[in-house]
Amino acid sequence: MMKKKFARVMSMLLVSGMLFSVAACNSGKKGKVVKISEDDPYFSAKTVVLYQPESTSDQVSITNMVDLGDKFAVVMDIYLGSGIEMMYSGDVITKSVEIDGEMVDMEIINSPETTDIDNEDTDVAADQEGDEDVEEGTDEEIIDDGLSEEGTDEEIIDDGMSEEDFEDYYEDEYYEDDWSQYQKKILVFFDYDGNKLSEIDISDMMNDPNAYFTSMTKDGKGNLLLCFDQSEYTNNTYKSSLLLKTIDKDGNPVGEDITIENKENEYIYSAIMDGNGHIVAQKDGQNGSVLGVYDLTGKFLFDIKPEGDYPYIQGIYPINGELYVSIYSEKVGVYKVDFEAQKFGAKIDAPNLLFYTPVITDNGLFINKPSGVYSYDLTTGKEEQIMSWNDTDISITTASQSSMLPVSKDKILLSELYYYGPMSYYGGVPDLDAEIEPLTLTVLTREAKNPHAGKTIMTLGGLDIGYDDALAKQILEFNKVDEKYRIEIQDYSDRLDMSLVMSEDEDGYLKALNDLNQKIYLDIVNGDGPDILYSSYYSANMDRYVAKGLLVDFYDIAKDDADFAKEDFLPNILSAYEVNGKLYEMPTGFYMTGWVGPERLIGSRSGWTFEEFNQFVDGLSSDTVVFANRTQKDMLSSLLNASLGKFLDYDKSQANFSNEEFYGILELAKQLGTPLTQDELYSDENYVDEYALMSSGKLALQDAYVFSPMGVAESKSYFAEPVTFVGYPSEEKSGLMCSSSGTFSIVSTSGSQDGAWRFIKSMVGADYQDSYAKNGYGIPVRISSFEKQIELVKKQAEDMNNGEFYYGMGSYELTDEDIEFYREIVANATVRGQIDEQILGIINEEAPAFFSGQKTAQDVAAILDNRVKTILSERS
Known part of the structure; x- marks a missing residue:
């Protein structure tokens, strides 16, 4: 139950936190202007390529990043598309193959046996053109449009092979191929400036085809501990063992391999060596998680089971010779491991470790929060900010959602977590011709002088701003080109009462959020709020702000602006946000x-x-x-x-x-x-x-x-x-x-209203709104961009499987009637x-x-x- 509750709470943190965001503080009383000085902290940013995908169908992710004291190591999980552009659409995959120098789309059944197919495994008649039938006697299997001659929806395989024979064929042929050539895991060593030192293909370490890499940790002696799961499924049961390989900082083997045998239906995700003669493993089974303790030969010593019906161990943290674990069960919290008593000790008040994955280095424990990097003292529960994301020129989304490694207070490394190629969210349109972007590392270095000295700080406040990638990019662009102002972000989500969030009260998160929003409101009332209020998804209730005269009317501030015309926007949407004919919130999308x-x-x-x-x-x-x-x-x-x-x-x-x-x-x-x-x-x-x-x-x-x-x-x-x-x-x-995907308000006490309007105007400008339409963040409020969204979605439907999608209860098409119905329900949206x-x-x-x-x-x-x-x- 706790695991399900935790999933819901995390969902609320990632979504509901955005739903009710409203404001933050720090801009001061009306008319107060704060300028940046040369002595203010600033970190320069250097971007280094970690991995360059070969095509948009490649998928690359960083699964582990470990500090080694004088360098660091990362594990990359790489899937190579090998030039095959595959668009997954439910039961059918459209696959592009080369025929006589031209790319031709083929449709194949999307089953476990046919998910990945190499060009070389498909024999295609060289002379076929257009929709001509395949010549009899060939070996290729091309599936038609899914309709039989009688008009039924049964699948037909054009070469006459029965469906059973087709499945048997791929059952044999698929597993004879060496699919490791398309997927690999590599271990790469870098210095602290992002220079590549060496590389090891972890896949070469395993001879067992059923084994796969699971995690990388340290062995307590400065070496790397690589964990491999070896699994076997028989008669609806699962049996596995964990293979541990130790290598030094140069990638050389250290000692003998260690094998830990698991019980039936038991799985070990990760293991560490604590430096005190123990191998400690996080084990998951049918009844939840347990902490398994073994000697250095892999011999089982004892298990420590958390209390509760289905406990879940999230992480194991070796710090200063002690071992701590974070647990989700009836008693959620962080606990110290008592090896002598073979049990968990008293609960430690460290709620932030339950929500922010800690990074452990030789210098201590650190967490990456929406506002910056913090050191964390487990014994006292105190945090100290090492740097703020406002002190550098990178996207706050990139920063707060990256794998972070603090080398020192003067140098911090940020690694992107994945590259999945062009993707589509909520009807967004994937750009298959998009430039192939590399997976990058950002090296942040403290500088002696702040290059933005003299600019006026303009504060944008809200909750979970770091999750809005489009907003973060627009802020970055504004800061780059505006000569007078620099936007700094105040994200109040850092201050949520995590103890209330993780309490037994199922409304605990909403209560914590209500307390926070009330504090923000009072800060605004007292003139200590931001220049710009931001809320994403559902707007927090703004009536009380309007009643107190705390917000600026956009119609008034834009009345003499030739670059803004009310007629350019969906009229019913602006009307939905009006109060007595005034507009205090500017929606960017909905x-x-x-x-x-x-x-x-x-x-x-x-x-x-x-x-x-x-x-x-x-x-x-x-x-x-x-x-x-x-x-x-x-x-x-x-x-x-x-x-x-x-x-x-x-x-x-x-x-x-x-x-x-x-x-x-x-x-x-x-x-x-x-x-x-x-x-x-x-x-x-x-x-x-x-x-x-x-x-x-x-x-x-x-x-x-x-x-x-x-x-x-x-x-x-x-x-x-x-x-x-x-x-x-x-x-x-x-x-x-009409539920907002992001609204902005200008605080009436702000001394930077001209800069605030200039930024907000960019959010409803044609360039941003067109990008909004393309990327699927929501429905644009600008009429021309709304029409562009419709045209882009229509094109997407036409390009993928001849307009047919596979989703929900089966296949469907986007029809002209659907589009007109969409226009109608948008026009009928009159309430926010x-x-x-x-x-x-x-x-x-x-x-x-x-x-x-x-x-x-x-x-x-x-x-x-x-x-x-x-x-x-x-x-x-």
């Missing part, structure tokens, strides 16, 4: 959220009132499920998505939940949601297969997330029938809700997503008493009126 279900059940509506939604629910057959896998609190949050603001008056600091509409919402949430907790709901015995319900026509509604026209086609595929997208119930019967998470948290605290029958809806509403009024009054 996506749409709401519900989707079969048209035969919902009809052709785009929105509904609560009364109409109740009628819809009452009219469903008894064997139709309205929603699957929803707790009552989840359901209540969904129902309040578009209507919570109706019960709040920020100007007067009043709340009014004591009315029939709110009583009805509580009753509906109780009826449609399950009383199970999140952990209970996600257990194997309670979780419902939504796809099975959809394929059988027994699911009425599902959450909808639309980033591009593909969202329409995908939903039809899921339900295998025509669908209707509908907004959350509201008095206005609004359509899908804006939830006050602190108030929603209070509602979620009080509502369970109604769900369990302990209190009436009227009792709960009266409590909410008082509690929320107090919160609103405190804010004012």
Whole structure:
């Protein structure tokens, strides 16, 4: 259960943290100007190529990076595409092969036997052109468009080979090939300036084809310990052993190999030598993780099992002769290993090690956080910042998401983690002609003088800014060309209360976030906030900021700017963000959220009132499920998505939940949601297969997330029938809700409003918006870029498998009707997503008493009126 909870918490950290981001502090009182001096810290950045892929189909990743005191070693996992451009599209792969000097697309079944195919293994008739049939008697297997002569969807193999013979053929032929020529792992040594010293092909160390490299650590004596798993599957059981090879800093073998035999269905991911005569292994099995302890010959000594039903050991950390582990179970935390007592010692208060993978060098323990590099003292729990990402000229996304190695306080190395070629997210368009980018190392070196001396610091505040790659690149570009201002980032996510996040309270993360957002709001009120407020995905509730006059109206600041025209943007989207005709938030992009279900059940509506939604629910057959896998609190949050603001008056600091509409919402949430907790709901015995319900026509509604026209086609595929997208119930019967992919506001106390507007204007300019459309970050707000997104997605659909995609419940095509439907639902998006998470948290605290029958809806509403009024009054 804890492992599932941890997965959800991490998802919330990576997504929800972005959802409710709002602001940070540090720009000071109104009119205050802070300029950079020559003495301010600055690190120059030198980029070094670690590996140069040969084609866009190559895949390269860094799996380990270890400091060796005078140099460092990295392990690279490399998959060579060998010039074969393969576009994975579900059940079929389109493969380009060379015929008579020209590239011709072939379609092959995407099964485990045919995932990787070499050009040399495919005999193609030399004289075929266009769609002519393959000459009889050849050995090639080319699959047609998936339709038989009778029009069925059975697969036909054109050379007459039966499907069984085809599978048998590849069953034999596939495994006879030496696929190691396409995939390898190499160990490379570099000096601290990024110069390559030597290279070892780890694949050459293994003769067993069933063995593979798993990890690299140190042996406690300055050598490298390489771990290889040797696995065997028989009769639905799994048996493996761990092979340990030790090499010195020059790659020479040290001592004898060590083999550790595992128990049945037991797996060792990583092992270390602690320097005190032990091999310590992280073992995973059917009942969770245990810490295995062995002598230096591999002889088993004892196991130490964490408490809990299914514990998970995340990491093992040897520090100053002691060993520590981070554990997720009923008792989440970091523990010191007591070898003498053969147990874990007392819990250590080190919550940051649960969320930031530590880097251990001879100089201590370090973590890479959104704001910079920190040293971390496990005994005291204290952090010290070594450097801020504001003190250099690299993307904060690159910095905070790279593998980091602090050589000293004056030199820090950052390695990119992977190169996967052109990829597509949420309907983005992969550019197969894109330049092949190398995997790089960045060497950061402290300089004596700051080259930006004299520029004015302009602060951009928010949460998890480092996850927004497009924003980070735009900041980098602005800082490069603007002669007056330099943007510095204040990311408040560093200050989340991790102890609350990892508590047994399933709302712990939201409570920690609410506390943080309240502190940020008070900083803004007191004039200590940033120049620019940034929020990604769902906007944090901005009504209270507007009510206090804390934000600048964009229409006013842009009225004399010839480079900005309101008519260039989707009018309904700007209107959704307006307050009394003023625009305090500038959206750069958005996506749409709401519900989707079969048209035969919902009809052709785009929105509904609560009364109409109740009628819809009452009219469903008894064997139709309205929603699957929803707790009552989840359901209540969904129902309040578009209507919570109706019960709040920020100007007067009043709340009014004591009315029939709110009583009805509580009753509906109780009826449609399950009383199970999140952990209970996600257990194997309670979780419902939504796809099975959809394929059988027994699911009425599902959450909808639309980033591009593909969202329409995908939903039809899921339900295998025509669908209707509908907004959350509201008095206005609004359509899908416009959820921000990033909004900006200018703080009224900022002394740099001209620079803030100049930066924000670049985010809605044609260049950025076109890039936004291409990369699939969301739906652009600029009309011309919105049209470009549609054209790019149409081209993508035409280029891949003749317009046919394989996703969801099967194959689907993007049709002209889908695109027009997409335009329609975008045009119907007139409400922005804006939830006050602190108030929603209070509602979620009080509502369970109604769900369990302990209190009436009227009792709960009266409590909410008082509690929320107090919160609103405190804010004012």
